[in-house]
Amino acid sequence: MTTVDSNTTAPEPVVDPNAVSVTINGKVVAARKGEMIIAAADRTDDFIPRFCYHPRMEPVGMCRQCLVEVVGPRGPMMVVSCMTPVAEGQVVNTETEGVKKAQEGVLELLLANHPLDCPVCDKGGECPLQDQAFSHGPGESRFVEEKRHYEKPIAISENVYLDRERCILCDRCTRFADEVAGDALISFTSRGNNTQVMTFPDEPFSSYFSGNTVQTCPVGALTAKPYRFKARPWDIEHVESTCTTCSVGCRTVVQSSRDELVRYQGVDSQPVNWGWLCDKGRFNFESINSKDRLTTPLIKDASGNLSATSWSVAIDSAARMLRTALTVSPQSVAFIGGARGTNEDAFAWAQLANALGVDSRDSQLADGLPPQVFSLPQATIADIDTAKTIILLAPDLKEELPVLYLRVRHAAEKRTGRVVEVSPRVTGLAGKAWKKVHVEPGKTAAALRALATDAAFTAQLASGSVVVIVGRMNLAESEESVVHALAEVLHMAPQATVLPALRRGNVRGAIHAGLTPRNGGKSTSEILEAAAAGKIECLVLLGADPLSDVPDADLARRGISGARNIIAIDTFITQSSALADIVLPAAAYGEKVGTTTNVEGRISNVAQSITPVGTSRPDWMIAVELGTATSHDLGFASYNEVRTAMILGVSEFAPATDTHAVEHDGVIVAHPTPITLTRADAASIERNSYDYRAVVSRKLYDNAIGTAKSPSLSTLAPSAAVIVHPLDVPRIGAQVGESVRVTSQRATLVLPLQESVDVLRGTAWLPINLSGSDARELLDVTKDVIDLKIEKIS
Amino acid sequence: MSRLNEANIKTALEIIARYPRPKSALIPLLHLAQEQNGYVTNEAMVHLGELVGVTSAEVYGTATFYEMFRFEPVGKYLVNICGTMSCALMGAGDLMHHAEQKLGVKAGGTTTDGMFTLAHAECQAACTEAPTLQVNYRFRYKVTNGDFDTLIDDLKSGKLVDEIPAHGVVARVRQRIPADRGVGAVAPELATENPAWMDGKAAL
Ligand code: SF4
Ligand code: SF4
Ligand code: FES
Ligand code: FES
Numbered sequence: 002m003t004t005v006d007s008n009t010t011a012p013e014p015v016v017d018p019n020a021v022s023v024t025i026n027g028k029v030v031a032a033r034k035g036e037m038i039i040a041a042a043d044r045t046d047d048f049i050p051r052f053c054y055h056p057r058m059e060p061v062g063m064c065r066q067c068l069v070e071v072v073g074p075r076g077p078m079m080v081v082s083c084m085t086p087v088a089e090g091q092v093v094n095t096e097t098e099g100v101k102k103a104q105e106g107v108l109e110l111l112l113a114n115h116p117l118d119c120p121v122c123d124k125g126g127e128c129p130l131q132d133q134a135f136s137h138g139p140g141e142s143r144f145v146e147e148k149r150h151y152e153k154p155i156a157i158s159e160n161v162y163l164d165r166e167r168c169i170l171c172d173r174c175t176r177f178a179d180e181v182a183g184d185a186l187i188s189f190t191s192r193g194n195n196t197q198v199m200t201f202p203d204e205p206f207s208s209y210f211s212g213n214t215v216q217t218c219p220v221g222a223l224t225a226k227p228y229r230f231k232a233r234p235w236d237i238e239h240v241e242s243t244c245t246t247c248s249v250g251c252r253t254v255v256q257s258s259r260d261e262l263v264r265y266q267g268v269d270s271q272p273v274n275w276g277w278l279c280d281k282g283r284f285n286f287e288s289i290n291s292k293d294r295l296t297t298p299l300i301k302d303a304s305g306n307l308s309a310t311s312w313s314v315a316i317d318s319a320a321r322m323l324r325t326a327l328t329v330s331p332q333s334v335a336f337i338g339g340a341r342g343t344n345e346d347a348f349a350w351a352q353l354a355n356a357l358g359v360d361s362r363d364s365q366l367a368d369g370l371p372p373q374v375f376s377l378p379q380a381t382i383a384d385i386d387t388a389k390t391i392i393l394l395a396p397d398l399k400e401e402l403p404v405l406y407l408r409v410r411h412a413a414e415k416r417t418g419r420v421v422e423v424s425p426r427v428t429g430l431a432g433k434a435w436k437k438v439h440v441e442p443g444k445t446a447a448a449l450r451a452l453a454t455d456a457a458f459t460a461q462l463a464s465g466s467v468v469v470i471v472g473r474m475n476l477a478e479s480e481e482s483v484v485h486a487l488a489e490v491l492h493m494a495p496q497a498t499v500l501p502a503l504r505r506g507n508v509r510g511a512i513h514a515g516l517t518p519r520n521g522g523k524s525t526s527e528i529l530e531a532a533a534a535g536k537i538e539c540l541v542l543l544g545a546d547p548l549s550d551v552p553d554a555d556l557a558r559r560g561i562s563g564a565r566n567i568i569a570i571d572t573f574i575t576q577s578s579a580l581a582d583i584v585l586p587a588a589a590y591g592e593k594v595g596t597t598t599n600v601e602g603r604i605s606n607v608a609q610s611i612t613p614v615g616t617s618r619p620d621w622m623i624a625v626e627l628g629t630a631t632s633h634d635l636g637f638a639s640y641n642e643v644r645t646a647m648i649l650g651v652s653e654f655a656p657a658t659d660t661h662a663v664e665h666d667g668v669i670v671a672h673p674t675p676i677t678l679t680r681a682d683a684a685s686i687e688r689n690s691y692d693y694r695a696v697v698s699r700k701l702y703d704n705a706i707g708t709a710k711s712p713s714l715s716t717l718a719p720s721a722a723v724i725v726h727p728l729d730v731p732r733i734g735a736q737v738g739e740s741v742r743v744t745s746q747r748a749t750l751v752l753p754l755q756e757s758v759d760v761l762r763g764t765a766w767l768p769i770n771l772s773g774s775d776a777r778e779l780l781d782v783t784k785d786v787i788d789l790k791i792e793k794i795s
Numbered sequence: 796m797s798r799l800n801e802a803n804i805k806t807a808l809e810i811i812a813r814y815p816r817p818k819s820a821l822i823p824l825l826h827l828a829q830e831q832n833g834y835v836t837n838e839a840m841v842h843l844g845e846l847v848g849v850t851s852a853e854v855y856g857t858a859t860f861y862e863m864f865r866f867e868p869v870g871k872y873l874v875n876i877c878g879t880m881s882c883a884l885m886g887a888g889d890l891m892h893h894a895e896q897k898l899g900v901k902a903g904g905t906t907t908d909g910m911f912t913l914a915h916a917e918c919q920a921a922c923t924e925a926p927t928l929q930v931n932y933r934f935r936y937k938v939t940n941g942d943f944d945t946l947i948d949d950l951k952s953g954k955l956v957d958e959i960p961a962h963g964v965v966a967r968v969r970q971r972i973p974a975d976r977g978v979g980a981v982a983p984e985l986a987t988e989n990p991a992w993m994d995g996k997a998a999l
Contacts, residue, residue, distance in 0.1 A: 179853075184850075185849070185850045185852055185853050186850055186852045187852055188850075188852040188853050188855060188856030188857075189856050190855055190856045190859040191859045191860075192856075192859065192860040193860070199852075199855070199856075200852055201837070201840070201841075201850070201851035201852040201854075201855045202837055202855070203837075204851055204852065
């Protein structure tokens, strides 16, 4: 403890008890207790070679490449710098003769059995082994014997190939799989002379995160099928961007060669993704290169088929359609979608809607949350690291927001915070949860209210900061039920901040930009209902496909067929755009510049890497052209002008003036004055005479267009099924695998029966948008919960 | 099908209960699986993973470190003939040749009746008694061709059934530690006092 001398008035300087000062190659370096020498050295110009060390994983000291000298009482001694913590006054030398000899020796040994097939290796040119053999290697080998041989390469999953001859056994892939992803499906086997990375026989490394092992492998031992032999690193153009596949918004490098996307790599952004990507985000660049992309505008011809036309004809016809509809009434025009584009795209379309007087616009497809959640005190992704309690009131993060799952998992694994899972089924994080509140749909708010008497729980909430991750954990349960449950949590933990886990890439940006109902305009389900009743003259689909995406399939079908005219702006012909009167081809991710807003409201840039396919163009440009054709000057005509108008016009986007930040870690939107939620009556909804309550959610890989058009991902989607608890199987009387009849008040479907202990008794889990009968048919968005009958087909 | 049977599940749970962390029990459990089937089957590894809470790949990674675990069916009797220096000098080469003739299989092979697997071994640490062999890890010293024939004939006729159990059986008598004599399976981070064995009271 420091004592204050009463004679001095100046405050005592704050001494950081964890500060340590070390000398590396004669330079004094400030470090922190517990930090490894290699990490401290990384803040100097002196590079210590390494293979196994990775700043986002626990050190293991596998490769011994990072040997350095630490001066001790008996002279210098050799230590591995990735496993040796700094200490006060430590003197480290990384460039002495002894160190050089040791590092050269290690490299010579690592290369002894290495095939040196660099000319045909995907990693050649960007390979740490190649580079460090050059910078820190001996230059020649004394090993003249026959090298070790293995069959090469072998597929360890659908997308990852392993070449064991190239592997240097650094443990990065296996550590990643176990430590970071929690999918320890690869391990070192046959340890000894033949140590090798391997899966269990016939059990592939099917992790949603497998691509990260390819990126972090320091040699060419792991390669990814979508990139194998596609390009050489020196032919690749790189731009830093943000993944918009889901709303986590992972930072990426988009890489192209000869005007074609070839690879995405993760960028280590401290506030967002720590360098990780999920495989869906990593490999779906294939869909952008797809031969099925729309390249020209299409218009319905006399025989009712869509056929190619010019932009001028398409825009004129679309403008006429809009004008005709507006003369009927502005309420007969509606926009659905916009969450798949950039902030600027959404802003331009919102401005067009304003100019036309269209109030019915919604970027959420009846599967989201009310925009008010953005007005609650907001949490950032990084707040998860410091939160004492993380409450999951959200869909299975592993399935919907995969890299956010990694962040929460990390907090639980490192015990920085306790996870409370509130869910109608066991999710990917349940194993890490401190408390699990598994409750059947319709009873969540009541179950949470009952927790107020649980002393351990309330003490935990009171122990510090609380982050609530909130989203639609069950699409067969109303949006209000989530809000009610959230209100209960915020009542118990008034200090809690909220992270709205909405799924679509830029849904938050689209809402802030104005693609959300205003002045009493209609939401997506109301628009579709109105369309079904013949009250929508012109429906504009902004990259949205209600027929495959709106949870209530019947409503979507009635709405799409009831709309008099449909204008679709899309990258592909989807179920819905196939029925449009005019289809305008949009530029896709990687083909346009802009900004995007992730779950936490972080605005970061998306970059252009290739030219838009065919005559496709960015959504914002289409809005401007439609504006001109309908005699509305939106006030901007170039990307920079849209961006400026957006920053000036939307208060949330004001921080985006910091272009440098937007192009790196991003900036957080300006938050409005927070509101408070009032608690509603938290009565449970009892089941009707049907036996099973439906839990409906999405899987990471489904029939969504970006996955379906990516050959490396499309085969990973499971097929549809109804999944119940094993103890409920005998009740149904059918065998697992057998087709059963599933009936709701809306429809009857035939689906194969499956069992899982992750499903609560008396509930049935139905993942949607997979091949086979789609459970969306059973849903009715006007209902609070959906009850089902499941019967054996006799 | 070759997951652990009912009786062995009971034994497995007893073994697991001896350790503060379930996965620490993996090696004895692998022996148990090998005892049941004569080798460690994939199904058994999946089952063990479920029992101790690790993935099958982790069970496999652990198991494949150990030479004594076999992942392919082996004969009821695994005959390991040492071929390292002392034994080689004392005629292990000839012995192996003779064994191959006698059993009608090459080193590494298994007889068609599933009785014998013949294998090379590295030094078995009995060099003074070279050449040596082991049958299911039970030693035979200074083995002549004649000794070998007798051994095989005796094994076939069941004469040695008391001495040499089938492959996979490590010991005939299973160690049973009553709970009150156990060391107390408390995870280190949860321990509030010294473990019992530190005071020299409990059985190890
Ligand atoms: S495959 Fe690559 S990452 Fe995995 S251990 Fe080998 S060298 Fe390391
Ligand atoms: S988690 Fe989301 S943002 Fe990140 S890589 Fe996956 S799809 Fe892209
Ligand atoms: S980097 Fe230190 S041992 Fe591998
Ligand atoms: S050499 Fe055969 S036992 Fe040692």
